[in-house]
Amino acid sequence: MRPIRFLLPGTTGRFRCGGLLVELQTARLTAQLVPTEVVTYRQREADHPFLDDLLARESTPGKTLWIVSWGFDVPGQLRRLRGRPVAYHAHSSGYGFSLPPGVPVLAVSRNTLGYWGDRAPRNPLFLVPNALQPKWLERGNRAAPLGCGRPIDVLVQQRKSSRYVLQHLVPALRRRGLRVEVQSGWVDDLVDLFNSAAVVLYDSADYWRGRGVSEGFGLPPLEALACGCVVFSSLNHALADSLDPGVVGHQIGCGTLENDLERIQAAVADPQAWLPPPARLSSLLEACSEPVLQERWHTALEAIDAHWSHLLLEGATPLRSSPLLALRIDQWRRRFWTMWRSLN
Template sequence: MRPVRFLLPGTTGRFRCGGLLVELQSARLLAELVPTQLVTYRQREPAHPFLADLLRQEAAPGRALWIVSWGFDVPRLLARLRGRPVAYHAHSSGYGFDLPAGVPVLAVSRNTLGYWGDRAPRSPLLLVPNALEPKWLERGRRHGDGERPIDVLVQRRKSSAYLLKQLVPALRARGLVVQVQEGWVDDLVDLFNSAKVVLYDSADYWRGRGVSEGFGLPPIEALACGCVVFSSFNHALADSLDPGVLGHQIGAGSLAGDIERIEAAAADPDRWRPTPAALAPLLEGCSEAALRARWASALAEVNGHWDRLLAGEPPLHSPAPWRLRWGQGLAGLGRHLVRLLPTRRV
């Protein structure tokens, strides 16, 4: 197995976000399987090598498998890494770029897997969902159900104007304790374990940006902490949140309907929580042990693929959509003309 290098723009300051934490967690898990290294390419950091330095020092193809992931940076990074083993760790979809032939895709959700299954059907496609850190699976470790002081918890980032400007004021007017969290929180597990209901509505956020919700960890984190979840079902959220079973739709037709259901859930969370039988498979599939096993299988596939390419096997190519449409149009026109020709009698 090749050593692995995760490419990140940086690991501190403005690069600190949920996507960074997921990549750092993935790198930590892979370090248990193969030698793993973090490499930065925008911000020089004393603790990590810098991409430009490594490319000057090492001729292609090198020994390592490079993992790229950072949205709009992916095409430029793949161009810089041409000739080297590389894979795309795909989170959000919809950025609009295409992948060079032969670049494997490590998709974090079925939604993203389906996107690349359409856009790059001849590339190796693998599913490696994100994982919950073990602390999230210790449900209710800080607060018992009767001691949760927050009726409704909302994270401001990605939340819709409907949620913040209509629903939250309406719930407060009904006397519910609603906390809107913003900024960085060092102990999110404690915060989630203090809430009865968590609201998550990212559909407008992602629609406005033209890309997708890549995985949607916050609702799963809330479920792991014993919260009742009301969420949008856009993109990868539909992978995990079965409406009425694991979560409940937010913005389901009317403001009055939302208020009625959320108020009822805060008053009697047990009635609105998913059953243990429904929740257990989701949390088990999101465990670090499950993800480590998926990464081991995916790395074996990717390494075997690059062994073949570096030995001279050409990668498969998929025709461009315009070629497919043109060819299918010509074939249809040919069939139509044949039907118009007079039939010769024998």
Template structure:
């Protein structure tokens, strides 16, 4: 199995975000299977290799140029990265979709959600496709205060927060209409903003979590790639009210694992959330179903999925390097011409 190189713009400052944390977590887990390293390409950082330096040290034609498998993931930068890595083994770790680029033939896609998998199943139908959902860090599964979790760490003060909302990505509707309406009902609402040292402890302190990212992603023009915060809330035994856009619909279903936010009217949202605060047990998902989901999204399961995908990708790359051409899907023009030809043939017949 080829060593892995995860390409990230940087690991500090403005580059710290959910996508970076996922890449770091994945690299850490896969280091137990195969030599793995992070490589930066926008800012140099102590202790990490830099893309330009590696490309100069390993020119095309040398054995070193094909020894490693490069993993690219930063949506808007992917086309440029693929051009820089042309002739080298590369795969796309696809988080969000909708960036507008098309992948070259033969480039494998490692999709983090069924939503993203379906997108590339449409636009890269002849490329190797794999599903590798993001994993919850072990602390969420081990410490989350949910029913039937023997290792739970309940908050010392109990669930003192009626409703918890993380400001980032949250809609104006929730922040400017729903929050005042809930507080007017006498509920304790915390809008969390900024760095929190112990997120598990914070979520264990909340009865209800509200997550509404649909407006954020509609404005951004790309999709919610996976949506870990709602799963983290469920792992901590919170009642979840969430939007159901993009990859959130992979796991969340209205009235099952979660409840829809923005369901028709402000009054309806307020009444349902107040009822969930008053009796959380009546609004929580079935424990068995939740544990099955958490097991599927655990770090050992992610490692297993990646192992299977990497085995297939390495075989695929070996075939390409042996001279076997990759499959190419027909162009949209070819498809339309073929459809027109078939219609004309039917009319003539």
């Protein structure tokens, strides 16, 4: 298979975020399959090559597969890489751009897969969810008896959390005597923090709606489940991939504040009754493990390599999606003939 280059704006400072950490983790996984390197395009860094330098000295099409992922930058990156093997590692959906024919999509969730299955149905599509870091599976305290020795009744991470949770639900839970911690600053060991909580609340629907894009992969609820926590979460976008409400997790903001208070208080009192069935949780976490996801990447990369060989070496023509106008005309034509036949 072709060597891989993950294209990122930078790896330090203002570029540090969940999406960056996931790309770096994925690069580490694929490096065990094929030669892999990280390339930056905004910030020059001593440890990584810079896009401008590589394009200046390497002729098209080149020998590597480029992986682009950075949201609104993707259309510009695809233009710069035209004629070279490239694939889009799609985290969030909703950015509004279209993909050129033939560009494969590596979707991190079924929500994102469905989005591109609608917008680019003739492009090669793959599902490669993001992996949990091994520390969550190795150190997550799923076996300890819940409700005994966990100092936090309810844990909330302030970032991405809704006004409803922070301004209404949290104060109401505290008035009922529950020990609620709102984590806002830097935490050296998140596994330790989640292991200390009986219930975790995650409500990102408002956060992502305000930004106009989707929850790309929703790892925090999975991390909480890996630590034996009961999870109350919104079900927007990728969160619906894994959080079967009432089975694996529980909907937050479910109808009324009183309903939330009663269910969360009951979960704190008897967490075991609110946790997912052990076999279901074990299957879910295994599906998110690095070995399983590495195998998914191997399968996808083999198919993408063959796809680009068809295009670049054999001169095949990529399939194109039908233009929206043509689809509308077909629909109007069918309606016209249906009406004409009913009148005659």
